[in-house]
Amino acid sequence: xxxxxxxxxxxxxxxxxxxxxxxxxxxxxxxxxxxxxxxxxxxxxxxxxxxxxxxxxxxxxxxxxxxxxxxxxxxxxxxxxxxxxxxxxxxxxxxxxxxxxxxxxxxxxxxxxxxxxxxxxxxxxxxxxxxxxxxxxxxxxxxxxxxxxxxxxxxxxxxxxxxxxxxxxxxxxxxxxxxxxxxxxxxxxxxxxxxxxxxxxxxxxxxxxxxxxxxxxxxxxxxxxxxxxxxxxxxxxxxxxxxxxxxxxxxxxxxxxxxxxxxxxxxxxxxxxxxxxxxxxxxxxxxxxxxxxxxxxxxxxxxxxxxxxxxxxxxxxxxxxxxxxxxxxxxxxxxxxxxxxxxxxxxxxxxxxxxxxxxxxxxxxxx
Amino acid sequence: xxxxxxxxxxxxxxxxxxxxxxxxxxxxxxxxxxxxxxxxxxxxxxxxxxxxxxxxxxxxxxxxxxxxxxxxxxxxxxxxxxxxxxxxxxxxxxxxxxxxxxxxxxxxxxxxxxxxxxxxxx
Amino acid sequence: xxxxxxxxxxxxxxxxxxxxxxxxxxxxxxxxxxxxxxxxxxxxxxxxxxxxxxxxxxxxxxxxxxxxxxxxxxxxxxxxxxxxxxxxxxxxxxxxxxxxxxxxxxxxxxxxxxxxxxxxxxxxxxxxxxxxxxxxxxxxxxxxxxxxxxxxxxxxxxxxxxxxxxxxxxxxxxxxxxxxxxxxxxxxxxxxxxxxxxxxxxxxxxxxxxxxxxxxxxxxxxxxxxxxxxxxxxxxxxxxxxxxxxxxxxxxxxxxxxxxxxxxxxxxxxxxxxxxxxxxxxxxxxxxxxxxxxxxxxxxxxxxxxxxxxxxxxxxxxxxxxxxxxxxxxxxxxxxxxxxxxxxxxxxxxxxxxxxxxxxxxxxxxxxxxxxxxxxxxxxxxxxxxxxxxxxxxxxxxxxxxxxxxxxxxxxxxxxxxxxxxxxxxxxxxxxxxxxxxxxxxxxxxxxxxxxxxxxxxxxxxxxxxxxxxxxxxxxxx
Numbered sequence: 001x002x003x004x005x006x007x008x009x010x011x012x013x014x015x016x017x018x019x020x021x022x023x024x025x026x027x028x029x030x031x032x033x034x035x036x037x038x039x040x041x042x043x044x045x046x047x048x049x050x051x052x053x054x055x056x057x058x059x060x061x062x063x064x065x066x067x068x069x070x071x072x073x074x075x076x077x078x079x080x081x082x083x084x085x086x087x088x089x090x091x092x093x094x095x096x097x098x099x100x101x102x103x104x105x106x107x108x109x110x111x112x113x114x115x116x117x118x119x120x121x122x123x124x125x126x127x128x129x130x131x132x133x134x135x136x137x138x139x140x141x142x143x144x145x146x147x148x149x150x151x152x153x154x155x156x157x158x159x160x161x162x163x164x165x166x167x168x169x170x171x172x173x174x175x176x177x178x179x180x181x182x183x184x185x186x187x188x189x190x191x192x193x194x195x196x197x198x199x200x201x202x203x204x205x206x207x208x209x210x211x212x213x214x215x216x217x218x219x220x221x222x223x224x225x226x227x228x229x230x231x232x233x234x235x236x237x238x239x240x241x242x243x244x245x246x247x248x249x250x251x252x253x254x255x256x257x258x259x260x261x262x263x264x265x266x267x268x269x270x271x272x273x274x275x276x277x278x279x280x281x282x283x284x285x286x287x288x289x290x291x292x293x294x295x296x297x298x299x300x301x302x303x304x305x306x307x308x309x310x311x312x313x314x315x316x317x318x319x320x321x322x323x324x325x326x327x328x329x330x331x332x333x334x335x336x337x338x339x340x341x342x343x344x345x346x347x348x349x350x351x352x353x354x355x356x357x358x359x360x361x362x363x364x365x366x367x
Numbered sequence: 368x369x370x371x372x373x374x375x376x377x378x379x380x381x382x383x384x385x386x387x388x389x390x391x392x393x394x395x396x397x398x399x400x401x402x403x404x405x406x407x408x409x410x411x412x413x414x415x416x417x418x419x420x421x422x423x424x425x426x427x428x429x430x431x432x433x434x435x436x437x438x439x440x441x442x443x444x445x446x447x448x449x450x451x452x453x454x455x456x457x458x459x460x461x462x463x464x465x466x467x468x469x470x471x472x473x474x475x476x477x478x479x480x481x482x483x484x485x486x487x488x489x
Numbered sequence: 490x491x492x493x494x495x496x497x498x499x500x501x502x503x504x505x506x507x508x509x510x511x512x513x514x515x516x517x518x519x520x521x522x523x524x525x526x527x528x529x530x531x532x533x534x535x536x537x538x539x540x541x542x543x544x545x546x547x548x549x550x551x552x553x554x555x556x557x558x559x560x561x562x563x564x565x566x567x568x569x570x571x572x573x574x575x576x577x578x579x580x581x582x583x584x585x586x587x588x589x590x591x592x593x594x595x596x597x598x599x600x601x602x603x604x605x606x607x608x609x610x611x612x613x614x615x616x617x618x619x620x621x622x623x624x625x626x627x628x629x630x631x632x633x634x635x636x637x638x639x640x641x642x643x644x645x646x647x648x649x650x651x652x653x654x655x656x657x658x659x660x661x662x663x664x665x666x667x668x669x670x671x672x673x674x675x676x677x678x679x680x681x682x683x684x685x686x687x688x689x690x691x692x693x694x695x696x697x698x699x700x701x702x703x704x705x706x707x708x709x710x711x712x713x714x715x716x717x718x719x720x721x722x723x724x725x726x727x728x729x730x731x732x733x734x735x736x737x738x739x740x741x742x743x744x745x746x747x748x749x750x751x752x753x754x755x756x757x758x759x760x761x762x763x764x765x766x767x768x769x770x771x772x773x774x775x776x777x778x779x780x781x782x783x784x785x786x787x788x789x790x791x792x793x794x795x796x797x798x799x800x801x802x803x804x805x806x807x808x809x810x811x812x813x814x815x816x817x818x819x820x821x822x823x824x825x826x827x828x829x830x831x832x833x834x835x836x837x838x839x840x841x842x843x844x845x846x847x848x849x850x851x852x853x854x855x856x857x858x859x860x861x862x863x864x865x866x867x868x869x870x871x872x873x874x875x876x877x878x879x880x881x882x883x884x885x886x887x888x889x890x891x892x893x894x895x896x897x898x899x900x901x902x903x904x905x906x907x908x909x910x911x912x913x914x915x916x917x918x919x920x921x922x923x924x925x926x927x928x929x930x931x932x933x934x935x936x937x938x939x940x941x942x943x944x945x946x947x948x949x950x951x952x953x954x955x956x957x958x959x960x961x962x963x964x965x966x967x
Contacts, residue, residue, distance in 0.1 A: 018880055018881065025888045039898070043917045064382070065389065111380055113476045114478055143537075201686075203685045208549060211546070211548055327611045363609045431630040461629045461632070
């Protein structure tokens with residue numbers, strides 16, 4: 001009691017700014033204590049959650065495996081399936097458990113094909129797991145919407161198409177991306193229709209994901225991509241160039257050659273890369289003629305292209321560039337010269353003194 | 368007298384490896400599961416299996432190293448089947464160069480795997 | 490001198506100190522809040538990203554991991570193994586043995602079946618020449634590995650050699666003893682690929698302290714809190730600076746430094762600006778500042794991004810001597826970089842870089858230890874003159890202490906909500922304890938090192954990197 005009175009008196013006689021400081025300190029201390037307590041609670045709950053997750057994971061994994069294994073033995077598909085579904089139906093209403101169930105199903109489904117995959121798919125469709133996914137589509141939070149779409153993609157639920165189609169112009173790009181992945185995953189090349197009037201940029205990451213999805217199919221009925229190659233949306237052009245490369249679309253060569261004059265350098269570089277892959281000889285003259293006007297990067301790319309398809313007729317062009325100031329071009333030029341005309345190369349060796357970079361010559365000579 | 372054949376399976380997806388283990392046991396094989404390349408090698412050295420199944424992408428030592436170890440260090444001709452995720456052509460080529468016997472790309476059908484195993488262990 | 494003038498001067502000095510402290514505190518609060526938002530945002534966006542797709546894709550861009558090594562024979566074989574086991578499809582590992590005096594090269598040759606090859610190096614950046622040469626493996630399982638043995642030139646020089654050698658689009662510059670998690674490359678390369686409205690030129694990663702954690706064969710098995718106070722205090726410090734500081738700067742597009750232990754760059758741009766500067770000890774900060782400066786001058790719409798996920802684990806100094814040496818070097822590095830690029834200061838031509846980042850770094854990072862030392866000296870003078878107003882002193886010291894503690898608690902809280910790496914029982918309590926102790930256990934040494942750094946910078950030009958005795962992460966067994 002005494003100490004408290006002393007403290008109280010002390011506080012009263014302080015100037016106003018110090019009183020303020022002490023009050024602030026007091027508030028911070030309270031915060032610190034709350035933080036500490038909350039931290040403890042948080043850690044305990046996280047630990048519990050983790051233990052539970054592991055427990056449930058094991059439980060559902062064993063359940064699923066026993067069902068699948070028995071199913072293989074007895075061929076009593078429907079009966080066993082229904083039993084499994086009944087078992088999990090109650091659990092599904094709990095968000096935490098449902099997530100783990102879906103995760104367990106997918107963990108296996110992603111790795112296998114054939115009977116077992118179909119069995120898992122069936123479980124998903126027959127249970128009311130998809131009801132929850134539908135609910136998520138209607139959520140106000142964008143990450144829940146995206147999650148719902150993703151689930152439908154993973155379980156290949158075609159009937160969700162009408163609902164998902166509505167979301168194609170959703171304001172958040174993560175959601176739009178999921179919609180695109182859904183369309184491509186389930187409807188393959190038809191699902192790429194959205195490229196026709198896509199106004200926003202499709203990022204490289206998205207493009208890679210879509211291409212990976214497409215590549216999973218064995219049956220490759222690739223449609224005509226000329227429309228997309230001529231799109232005003234550069235990212236669509238870029239995407240279709242990737243398609244041209246992966247699926248070896250030789251029939252697009254004419255359009256590709258026209259694209260060599262596209263206003264976007266990245267596109268031009270990509271076109272040169274595709275032409276390199278397809279080994280299009282027709283491109284050589286066009287590129288030789290416009291060589292000097294092109295940027296350094298394009299010149300290097302052009303030389304990389306010539307590496308595989310150079311012929312004697314290109315000799316002048318190559319010799320001209322054996323003295324190019326750029327290291328990479330110079331190297332490729334000298335290398336190609338050696339290949340197509342060894343005499344000319346040896347002549348070059350003799351006049352070594354013109355070259356600042358003698359190592360370059362020696363290297364090509366010895367390899 | 369038919370002795371039970373031993374198979375070492377290196378796969379870090381526990382659900383998949385359990386499923387395969389059941390399946391293999393049903394067919395009459397003894398299956399030993401490893402979660403990573405290192406464990407796989409120690410199981411191989413311990414049990415001297417008749418067949419090795421391995422995923423390529425694994426923690427620690429990759430599937431490729433497992434193949435390399437078995438063929439080059441242990442100088443063994445045990446048949447090896449590799450799994451790989453789709454699109455890893457290069458990996459598959461490397462696997463064959465190192466001495467793999469067969470490969471299956473993921474996702475794969477367990478039934479087909481069993482058929483291939485039976486063919487190899489004939 | 491007139492007493493009133495003296496009083497006025499003292500008042501002004503006090504106000505200056507208070508304003509500085511207040512601004513510093515205010516900035517920490519603002520940065521913490523922005524960081525919190527940015528981290529939550531990152532989490533949401535990436536909670537359902539499927540990284541596995543990218544890793545096996547052939548269309549995913551090529552990345553070179555460049556790791557300079559100097560006298561790392563104790564661990565180098567394990568470290569390289571760890572780097573080779575990354576789950577990315579399209580990458581290679583370039584180890585630059587920077588004129589090591591030990592048998593690092595021999596150990597690598599033996600472990601990975603290396604043979605010398607003829608390799609044509611594009612001399613885009615000037616470096617020290619090769620010594621024993623370039624080596625690759627005869628075993629296809631180690632096809633991704635390139636080892637370069639060159640004359641000693643320092644870390645920056647070794648990195649530049651790596652840049653010359655790499656044929657990839659992106660380079661990840663790391664410390665060779667850094668443990669990278671399996672999906673580190675995917676996560677780091679993602680910003681480069683997914684941002685469409687700006688050009689991402691570099692991404693930085695969070696560095697986590699691995700002391701006392703269990704690492705076997707190059708894989709992180711268990712995360713433990715280290716035992717020594719100095720190690721724990723550093724963990725807290727890193728959490729504060731990464732989770733509450735750098736995330737905010739990333740959002741403001743004002744990041745001035747990407748840790749040299751783990752950073753990814755657009756290779757072409759790195760070479761375009763001339764690679765790393767070999768004349769500074771703060772080469773990791775210097776290259777970012779120079780890169781930004783160059784891009785601002787070119788009026789390119791760019792971004793330096795940041796990944797908060799724990800992707801890189803490394804060893805922190807566990808004794809005060811090494812610690813001080815490290816912080817000394819960091820201080821000198823900061824001073825060197827700020828001086829070299831002083832044209833940026835308050836220069837509106839450089840937008841955020843000149844008006845926000847540089848001034849902030851100058852005033853609150855570089856000058857903070859100076860202000861603090863002046864403050865201590867001033868307090869000492871007042872003490873000697875018996876002019877100390879103890880009421881004020883007490884109140885403010887306690888406020889400052891509480892504030893620092895609260896900030897640390899905030900960092901711990903952030904960490905628990907996001908990555909929750911320290912799961913063991915009792916760690917929570919230990920972390921809170923170290924929050925209370927850090928101002929006494931670590932901060933004085935930070936200050937001391939900063940002072941030494943300043944003195945060394947101005948008066949002792951001969952100091953360079955200093956040695957850090959390797960304890961060997963692989964030797965920590967349970």
